[in-house]
Amino acid sequence: MADLQYTPIQDIPTIIDDARQFYKTGSTKDLAYRKNQLRQLIRFLEENQAAIENAIWSDLKKHRMETLAEISPVINECKYLIENLDRLAKPVSPKKQYWLNALDTTYVRKEPKGVVLVHLTLMPVVGAIAAGNCVIVKPSEVSTHTADLLSKTMTNYLDERFFKIINGAVDETTAILDEPLNHIFYTGGGSVGSIVMQKAAKFLTPVTLELGGKSPTYVAPDAVNSTTTSRIAWGKYYNNGQTCVAPDYILVQRDHAEKLVSELQKSIKQFYGEHPEKSDSYGRIINHRQFDRLKKALDEVDPKTVVIGGQTDRDDLYIAPTVIYPATPSVIEQSTSGGVLVNDTLMHILETSLPFGGVGASGMGNYHGDKSFDTFSHERSTMIKSTALEVAMGARYPPYNNDKYNLFSILIYGLPSSVVAKAKTVKTFLGSSVQVFFGGSASK
Known part of the structure; x- marks a missing residue:
């Protein structure tokens, strides 16, 4: 374990305030x-x-082959947003819905939110930078080597006036959340996500939560084959199952279940050999706390249902590739999800043209590609009102009367759909407009 230097708690308010002051300069x-x-x-x-x-x-x-899938999407996201930033940041002019605004200039500006917090991952940082924010990054304290590398190296590349890294555990994270922020992007478990939301509520800070959840996999009867099980096994045991969209359970017709288990066993053996603990392609659990949590869940399962794997080694943080059959159906009556992937696992995350995010207990909000930019942007609606139609707009001013009501109704709603109603409205409008425009006596 690397000797990760935690940020002094008393320095955290100053670090965040420095970022806030730099944001006010408008440089970002x-x-x-x-x-x-x-x-x-x-x-x-x-x-x-x-x-x-x-x-x-x-x-x-984690083998460098799997790390490649962590680095390449971030690089590609950077390249995409560099190429598309002018388009994304350009104000857009939506079609007007009311006649009374026909001569006005309206547009929506995409503006940065301010000082934002990104917890754990680098991918959201790309969107936060592209949107023009100052960024506070809180790496995971349990991934000590990675956090140490980011802290000592990444700040040599990015402008430290807008980009800050704060290291620590619960106390340091609490100190960050006690400061006013303009957006919080949190990746982690649901229990901490709930705490983040409670803290954010104090300042009415918007949040994006990526909380994982359960990921069901459905296998149709005609898809019980080696290709299917290879893709499921890869998706499940990639990073030792420590991804938010790793398959949790498989739904398959009962009379095809045993064949599926047999094919899974072949795929696992092909990937990791007879002794997965010796394979450099099979990772480890991040720490003893998470190991103990998983081991407890495994111990509560009927040993007869552990049909593949089940071996553990706490000193090595090793849990063998494991399959339980049959599983208890009480989590699987119905399913909903933030996204759907057909004929594979995990790969939809790499396609950053697709918004990625959870729903319900698995989180809120999404990101990737254009959505990364939008997540960290504030849509500021702007209207520049014309003075050319003040004669007509004067119908909105008191004292009110029926003529003004009739005229302003047309300016708001337009003409009715039916021919008869159109004719009636035009007749009423002509009478009202004469009264309003030329100061005639108001109808009663």
Whole structure:
């Protein structure tokens, strides 16, 4: 375990305030500045790829092949947002819905939110930078080698005036959440996510929560084959199952279940051999607390239902690739999800043109691609009112009367659909407009 230096709690308010003061200078609103910082983030990832791979291996025994799938999406996200930033940041002019605004200028600006907190992952940082925010990153304190590398290296590439890293555990995180922030992006478990929301409520801070959840996998009768089980096994045991969308359970017709188990066993053996604990392609649980939690769940299962794996080694943080059959059906009566992937596992996360996020207990909000930019942006609606129609707009001013009511109704609703109603409305309008425009006596 790396000797991770925690940020002194008394320094946290000052760190966040420094970012807030820099945001007020307006520097991060400049698109060229944002693009440059995204290019610097790419440089960091490319020039330190080996060091990142080694740090993640030290934390998780994760093979560099799997780490590649962590680094490449962040680089691609940076490139995409650099190429599309001008389009995303450009004000848009939605079609007007009311006649009375026909001569007005209306548009929606995408503005940065301010000082935002990103907990754990790098992918949301890309969207936060692209949107023009100052960014506070809180890495996981349990991934000590990775957090240490980010703290000592990443700040050499990004402008420290807008980009800050705060390390620590519960006390340090609490100190961060006690400060006013403009957006919080949290990745983790539901219990802590609930605490984050409670803290955010104090300042009415918007939040994005990526909380994981249960990921059911349905296998149709004609899909019980080696391709299916290879994709399921890969998705489940990638990073030792420590991904938010790892398959949790499989739904299959009962008369095909045993064949599916047999095919899964073949896939696992093909991936990791007879002794997965000796395979450098099979990772480890992040720490003893999580190991004990999983081991407790495994111990509560009927041993007769553990049809594959089940071996554990606490000293090595090792839990063998395990399959339980049959599983208790009480979690699986119905299912809903933030996303759906057909014929594979995990791969929809890599396609960043698709918004990624949870629903219900698995979180709220989404990101990736354009959505990453939108998540960290405030849509500021703007109207520049014309003075050319003040004669007509005068119908809204007191004292009110029926003529003004009739005229303003047309300005708001337009003409009715039917021919008869159109004719009646035009007749009423002409009479009312004469009264309003030329100061005739108001109808009673």
